[in-house]
Every structure is written in structure tokens, then in C-alpha cells.
Amino acid sequence: MTPQTPSSSGSDETKAGVKSAEERLMVAVRIRPLKADEPQRVLYASSKKSVVIEDDTDKNDVLRHKRGADKQYSFDLVFAENSTQEEVYEITTSALVKDVLSGYNATVFAYGATGAGKTYTMVGDPTAPGIMVRALNDLFKAVKDKEDQYSVTMSYLELYNEQIRDLLNPSSGYLELREDSRGRNIQVAGLSEISTTSTNEVMLLLQKGNKARTVEPTAINKTSSRSHALLSVTVKHTVPIDKKNHLRMRIKQGRLFMIDLAGSERANKTKSRGKRLQEGAHINRSLLALGNCINALSEGARYVNFRDSKLTRLLKEALSGNCRTVMIAHVSPSLAQKEESRNTLMYADRANNISNKVERNIYDVSYHVSQYQTVINELKNEISRLQTKMVEDRPRSAAPVRLNTTERNNEVRLLREQIVATFKEQMKLRRKLMEIDSHLLGLGMDAERQHLVISHWESRNNKLRKSKNTDGFRSADNAGHETADEASDGEVEGESAVQQAWGELADIEREQERWSELRTVIEQKLEDCRQRGISLEDKLPDILSSDDEREILALMCRVHELEADKMALQSERLVRQHELRRRDLVILRYDRQRQLCEEIITRQRQLMEEHKLRLPHDLLELYQIYQQEIHAATYADYSVSPIVSPDKLPPISKIYSDPIFRKSVSTIDLSTSDGTPPSSAESEEITQGAANTNNVDNLMGHAISRPGVSMRLPPLQTPSPNRPPKRTGSNSNSITQTIRRTVSEDSITTSKE
Numbered sequence: 145m146t147p148q149t150p151s152s153s154g155s156d157e158t159k160a161g162v163k164s165a166e167e168r169l170m171v172a173v174r175i176r177p178l179k180a181d182e183p184q185r186v187l188y189a190s191s192k193k194s195v196v197i198e199d200d201t202d203k204n205d206v207l208r209h210k211r212g213a214d215k216q217y218s219f220d221l222v223f224a225e226n227s228t229q230e231e232v233y234e235i236t237t238s239a240l241v242k243d244v245l246s247g248y249n250a251t252v253f254a255y256g257a258t259g260a261g262k263t264y265t266m267v268g269d270p271t272a273p274g275i276m277v278r279a280l281n282d283l284f285k286a287v288k289d290k291e292d293q294y295s296v297t298m299s300y301l302e303l304y305n306e307q308i309r310d311l312l313n314p315s316s317g318y319l320e321l322r323e324d325s326r327g328r329n330i331q332v333a334g335l336s337e338i339s340t341t342s343t344n345e346v347m348l349l350l351q352k353g354n355k356a357r358t359v360e361p362t363a364i365n366k367t368s369s370r371s372h373a374l375l376s377v378t379v380k381h382t383v384p385i386d387k388k389n390h391l392r393m394r395i396k397q398g399r400l401f402m403i404d405l406a407g408s409e410r411a412n413k414t415k416s417r418g419k420r421l422q423e424g425a426h427i428n429r430s431l432l433a434l435g436n437c438i439n440a441l442s443e444g445a446r447y448v449n450f451r452d453s454k455l456t457r458l459l460k461e462a463l464s465g466n467c468r469t470v471m472i473a474h475v476s477p478s479l480a481q482k483e484e485s486r487n488t489l490m491y492a493d494r495a496n497n498i499s500n501k502v503e504r505n506i507y508d509v510s511y512h513v514s515q516y517q518t519v520i521n522e523l524k525n526e527i528s529r530l531q532t533k534m535v536e537d538r539p540r541s542a543a544p545v546r547l548n549t550t551e552r553n554n555e556v557r558l559l560r561e562q563i564v565a566t567f568k569e570q571m572k573l574r575r576k577l578m579e580i581d582s583h584l585l586g587l588g589m590d591a592e593r594q595h596l597v598i599s600h601w602e603s604r605n606n607k608l609r610k611s612k613n614t615d616g617f618r619s620a621d622n623a624g625h626e627t628a629d630e631a632s633d634g635e636v637e638g639e640s641a642v643q644q645a646w647g648e649l650a651d652i653e654r655e656q657e658r659w660s661e662l663r664t665v666i667e668q669k670l671e672d673c674r675q676r677g678i679s680l681e682d683k684l685p686d687i688l689s690s691d692d693e694r695e696i697l698a699l700m701c702r703v704h705e706l707e708a709d710k711m712a713l714q715s716e717r718l719v720r721q722h723e724l725r726r727r728d729l730v731i732l733r734y735d736r737q738r739q740l741c742e743e744i745i746t747r748q749r750q751l752m753e754e755h756k757l758r759l760p761h762d763l764l765e766l767y768q769i770y771q772q773e774i775h776a777a778t779y780a781d782y783s784v785s786p787i788v789s790p791d792k793l794p795p796i797s798k799i800y801s802d803p804i805f806r807k808s809v810s811t812i813d814l815s816t817s818d819g820t821p822p823s824s825a826e827s828e829e830i831t832q833g834a835a836n837t838n839n840v841d842n843l844m845g846h847a848i849s850r851p852g853v854s855m856r857l858p859p860l861q862t863p864s865p866n867r868p869p870k871r872t873g874s875n876s877n878s879i880t881q882t883i884r885r886t887v888s889e890d891s892i893t894t895s896k897e
């Protein structure tokens with residue numbers, strides 16, 4: 145077992161995929177400075193790796209003093225009182241950021257008693273930013289200008305009184321924690337995952353999240369965090385598999401968790417009463433559950449109960465899964481907090497024994513291509529085995545001599561047929577395995593989709609419940625009742641959608657089990673078939689001369705080579721299809737973004753008009769350029785891209801009414817898609833719409849034509865909040881599903897070839 149170093153990123157990828165290594169959780173201790181009102185220092189860093197708690201018994205009381213003694217604790221790192229924020233970040237976390245960029249999961253969490261300095265380390269203040277700010281800064285610096293390769297998403301939640309709240313969208317109410325039946329795949333239903341590549345935006349989000357945290361004064365800390373805060377950043381890096389061939393892509397995905405735990409506390413010390421007392425009980429309960437897990441893990445227990453609290457369920461991956469983890473234990477040097485500091489150090493000492501299996505998360509996008517590659521490799525191995533046999537001079541029996549020519553020829557023909565038949569069967573079984581793998585992959589994706597459906601409806605229901613409660617407080621006018629009724633309808637709908645999704649998830653899991661069993665059976669059949677082929681080859685020396693045998697083996701080599709070439713071609717074709725579909729998806733996404741921009745611009749213009757705002761000249765110019773661009777794109781795309789329907793490229797409708805754009809309106813050809821002129825009603829619609837300067841929305845729905853292209857501008861497809869998702873999910877779901885099915889059909893088609 146390697147002790148975990150925070151600088152462990154590197155190239156450890158193996159041919160088969162990814163190498164995993166056992167790494168010990170790194171434990172660092174940070175001592176905060178003594179405050180002016182604190183009486184006496186009893187704790188200090190005795191070296192860069194050790195802390196001492198002094199014996200504070202009265203030195204004149206010899207007997208008691210003898211019994212007590214200074215106690216030293218050792219850790220991976222100790223940060224003394226004068227350590228800076230930068231030092232702490234650089235030594236504990238900066239390397240984790242690099243790890244996350246190369247596809248590892250990592251967690252850094254701050255533990256300690258109330259007022260010991262956890263929030264200072266994790267969040268800091270504007271003059272001394274903490275780990276969260278610095279890590280996000282470094283991450284975004286690393287991916288800057290590489291938006292085509294990296295995508296970054298972030299979420300921030302707080303666990304307060306065993307309830308989860310989205311700190312980036314605090315109004316969404318309490319969120320549910322979900323996991324599959326085997327306690328894996330832990331997800332927070334409905335948590336916002338914000339995608340951004342802008343450092344400024346992310347800093348604003350972080351500030352917003354920190355402001356939304358539950359903070360209350362206690363006797364020990366004026367700004368005591370009463371909740372555990374979990375910030376998660378996921379970085380997805382898409383790179384070509386080999387430099388020459390940019391069609392095959394690979395995804396590395398790393399996730400960094402940064403956690404500021406609430407402080408462990410003693411009610412009498414924090415002078416907590418009422419609500420504070422209840423909070424404290426929750427905080428302590430979850431920290432106790434965490435402590436139990438740490439104890440069990442450090443003792444190497446086979447079963448660790450993570451289910452006792454939401455905190456431990458959320459930290460399960462960080463503590464026992466595929467994750468590099470750093471714990472920063474915080475202590476105060478003050479005599480007043482000696483007991484808390486001792487407990488923290490003991491807790492941290494235990495955590496020092498925990499180890500995790502860490503591996504890089506690399507997913508081949510062209511999964512099916514890798515399946516082909518596996519079969520090609522197997523064929524190549526067979527070829528080299530046959531070639532070795534060809535050069536071997538194997539002992540021969542006298543049988544060939546005893547047979548006459550016809551008998552020998554018949555025998556040779558029969559053997560050749562049998563060998564070819566077993567080879568064909570092997571190929572059939574290999575393809576069957578590929579189909580099963582594709583199906584299992586599809587089932588995995590289906591399961592993920594069901595989790596998404598559940599998350600979606602859970603969060604919606606939370607919102608509905610919240611709005612219903614708010615309505616309950618309002619005056620009992622009709623409108624209020626209607627909204628409440630709608631909310632409960634929506635809730636019922638949501639509940640049944642969630643139930644259906646859980647049902648489907650259970651079906652999928654059963655299906656996964658069935659197919660996995662089938663896979664094992666086919667794998668065994670393939671092995672039997674291979675052995676049969678080998679034993680047939682072994683019969684060759686008994687009936688054939690060495691030249692005849694070589695001829696048959698050479699023939700077999702050729703058959704294998706041809707099959708391998710065929711597979712290579714099929715995989716190449718698949719790669720191209722993949723790439724085309726991927727590009728289609730990108731185009732669809734851009735088109736969606738463009739439609740949204742369209743709507744935003746149009747609405748903004750409407751507002752400007754309503755408020756009679758004069759548009760600056762340069763903005764008008766920009767509109768004009770935009771419209772020209774849209775026209776140019778329409779002409780260019782119409783001929784080459786069948787995916788982007790030309791009727792999704794409308795100009796800004798309101799622009800037609802602007803004097804500056806009148807000219808371009810007048811050039812619009814009012815013909816329909818089939819080349820025939822529009823009906824008079826249609827022409828009228830267009831003319832009236834264009835002339836109506838006050839009603840932009842009218843225009844958004846009207847038919848506008850360009851040379852050879854008729855368009856009825858589609859409304860933006862805002863999903864109806866009350867409509868349950870279809871079984872195939874949202875648009876993007878169905879796209880994913882289509883892709884999976886098609887790919888899976890590809891392998892099935894090729895298997896029939």
C-alpha cells in the first residue's frame with residue numbers, strides 16, 4: 145500500500161484500461177492562531193509532522209503533574225499557527241486539482257471543533273481566500289482556452305439538520321438522496337449542476353452559495369457554520385484516443401469534492417439552547433456516524449455502515465471508494481478547547497489508517513470500436529499461435545502413409561471443413577458476446593436515465609410542495625386555490641412518474657443480471673469451441689504430411705487475417721458513423737442555443753419598445769450583422785446540413801419592423817417550400833406581421849420565406865411543467881437512446897453479415 149501523496153498524478157494507464165492503486169488517506173492538522181481573549185496556549189506544532197498537547201496540570205502539584213504528561217501526535221502534515229492560506233492550499237490540494245484534471249476523483253474535507261478554523265481554511269475571506277476559491281481558480285486556469293476539450297460542472301449543497309439544500313438554488317427546498325439497490329451511485333435528486341467555463345461566474349456562484357449557508361453565532365464562534373457544506377466540481381476531458389486518428393475519442397472524468405464540515409461541539413460550551421441545541425444534536429449525530437465509519441475503515445472492517453447519516457452516505461465514495469482524499473483536522477491552541485482538540489487529534493489519528501483504491505476514470509466513447517479491437521486482438525493471437533505451429537516440426541504417426549490418396553484427400557477435406565466450421569462458430573459466439581456487451585451498456589445507460597427522471601421529478605415535487613405551502617398562507621382567493629390544486633395535480637403526477645421510474649429501474653437491474661448470466665454462458669461456449677479447434681489441429685500430424693499440415697495451417701492463418709481485416713473495416717465505419725452522429729448532436733445543441741438567443745433578443749427588444757428606449761446606433765448595427773449572419777448561415781447550411789432544418793433559422797422577427805432593416809425585409813421572397821407562391825392569406829399574414837411594430841410575438845409565429853425556403857417559425861420548446869416525461873425521457877434522452885440503439889443495431893447487422 146502506498147501512502148497517499150497529494151502529487152500522485154501521472155501516466156499510469158495500462159493497455160487494458162486503467163491501473164488502480166491502494167492509497168492511504170492523507171491527514172493534515174492545522175492549528176489556528178490563539179485569539180486575544182483566549183487564556184493560555186496548550187497545543188503547538190512540535191515539527192512539520194507532529195503536534196503536542198501540553199500537560200496543563202499545576203506544576204506545583206507534583207503528584208498530579210507526574211501522572212499527566214505532554215502528549216505528541218504524528219500526522220502526514222502539521223500546519224503551525226503562522227501557516228498561510230496559500231501554503232495550506234499548495235501542500236494539501238493543488239496536486240489534487242491536477243489529479244482531477246487527469247481523471248481522478250479527489251476529496252478534501254475540513255474537520256474540527258466549532259471555531260477551530262474549518263471555514264477559514266475552506267472558504268477564507270477576500271484578503272485570504274481559502275481552498276475552495278484557490279482550487280476553482282486553478283481548475284479554470286488549466287482549462288482556459290481549451291473549452292473544446294474540457295467541460296466543467298459544479299454543484300454546492302448544504303446538509304443542515306439532516307436535510308439537503310441546494311446552495312446554488314436555495315429556493316428549491318429540501319432535496320432527496322438517492323442510491324441504487326446496492327447502495328451505489330449516490331445522487332442528490334434535483335441538485336443544480338451548473339456548467340460553466342468562466343472563472344468569474346464560478347466565483348460569483350461560490351459567493352452566492354456561501355451566503356446561502358446557514359450561519360449562526362454561538363458562544364464560541366460568532367459566525368458558526370451550522371451545516372456541512374459540500375462543493376463538487378466535475379471536469380470532463382475529451383481527447384482523441386490516438387494522435388493520428390481524431391475520430392476515436394476518450395473521456396477522462398475527474399471530480400473534486402471540497403467539504404467544510406460543521407463543527408463538533410459540546411452544548412454546554414456553545415451555550416446552545418432550543419434551535420441551536422437541536423442543530424448541535426444533528427451535527428454531532430452525523431459526525432458520530434462519520435467517526436464510526438472512520439473507526440471501522442481504519443480497523444479494516446469488512447462491513448462499514450455508511451447508512452447511519454446522510455453525511456456518511458455522501459462521503460462514502462471519498463472514504464472507501466475510488467478517491468484520493470485529504471482530511472484537514474483543525475484545532476485551537478487554546479486551553480479552553482483542549483478537550484475538543486484532543487478529540488479531533490484522536491479522530492484524525494484514526495483516519496490516518498484508512499486507505500482507498502484509486503483509479504482514473506476513463507471511458508471510451510467509442511466503446512463498440514474497442515469491442516471490435518478486442519476481437520481483432522484475439523484473431524491476431526490465433527494467427528501467431530497458428531504461425532508457431534507451422535514452423536514447429538511435430539512428431540507424426542505412420543497413419544498418413546497407410547492411407548491411399550482418395551482416403552487421404554477425403555480425410556483432409558473433412559478435417560479442413562471441421563476446422564473451418566469451428567472457426568465460424570467461434571466468430572458467431574464472439575459477435576454474440578459483442579451484442580451482449582452492447583446491450584449491457586445500453587441497460588446501464590437506461591438505468592442512468594431512470595435516475596435522472598427520478599431526480600427531475602423529485603426536485604419538481606419539492607418545488608410544488610413549497611409553492612403549495614406558500615399559497616396556503618395567502619388569502620383564500622380563487623386564484624390561490626387554483627394554484628394549490630394545480631400543484632397537487634402536479635405532485636400526484638410526479639409521484640406516479642417517480643414510482644414508474646423506480647419500477648423500470650428494478651426491471652432494468654433484473655435484465656442486467658439476466659444478460660450478465662447469459663454472457664458467462666456464451667463466454668464458456670466460446671472457450672469450449674476454441675479448445676475443440678485446437679484439438680482438431682492437433683489431429684493433423686496423425687493423418688497429414690508436414691507439408692499438407694502447413695498448407696492447412698497457412699489457410700487457417702489467411703482466414704483469420706481476412707476476418708481481422710473485415711473487423712477493422714467495420715470498426716472504422718462505426719467510428720465514422722459515431723463521429724457524424726456526434727457532430728449532428730453538436731449542431732442540434734448550437735441550434736437550440738441560437739433559438740434561445742433569438743427569444744432573449746426579441747423579448748429584450750419588445751421591452752425596449754414598450755419603454756420607448758432609443759437603441760444606440762452600434763447596437764442596431766449589431767442586429768444587422770446578426771441578421772446577415774443568420775441569412776448567410778441559412779444559405780450555407782441548407783445545402784450541406786440535413787440535420788439543421790432551414791425553418792429553424794429565423795431572423796429576429798422584430799427587426800423587420802425597424803427602418804434600418806426594412807431593406808432586408810423587402811428582399812424576402814414570399815414563396816413556399818415547394819417553390820409555389822404563398823397563399824394570399826399567408827402573404828397577408830407576413831405583411832401584416834412585418835408591419836405590426838408593436839407585436840413581436842405575432843411575428844415569431846408567422847411564416848417567413850427566403851428564396852426557395854419557406855419557414856414557419858417554431859416556438860421555443862419549453863417543456864410543460866406538468867407533463868410527465870415519456871418513457872424515453874427528454875429530447876436529449878431520446879437522442880441518446882437513438883444513438884445507442886443504432887450502434888447496437890450496427891453490431892447486430894454486422895453479425896448477420
Ligand SMILES: Nc1ncnc2c1ncn2[C@@H]1O[C@H](COP(=O)(O)OP(=O)(O)OP(=O)(O)O)[C@@H](O)[C@H]1O
Pocket residue numbers: 175176177225256257258259260261262263264265365367368369370405406407408474
Ligand atoms: N488560520 C487562521 N488564521 C487567522 N484567523 C483564523 C484562522 N483560523 C480561524 N480563524 C478565525 O477564527 C474564527 C473561527 O474560524 P472559523 O469560522 O473558520 O471556524 P469553524 O471551525 O469553521 O467554526 P464552526 O464549526 O463553528 O463554523 C474566525 O473568525 C476566523 O477568521
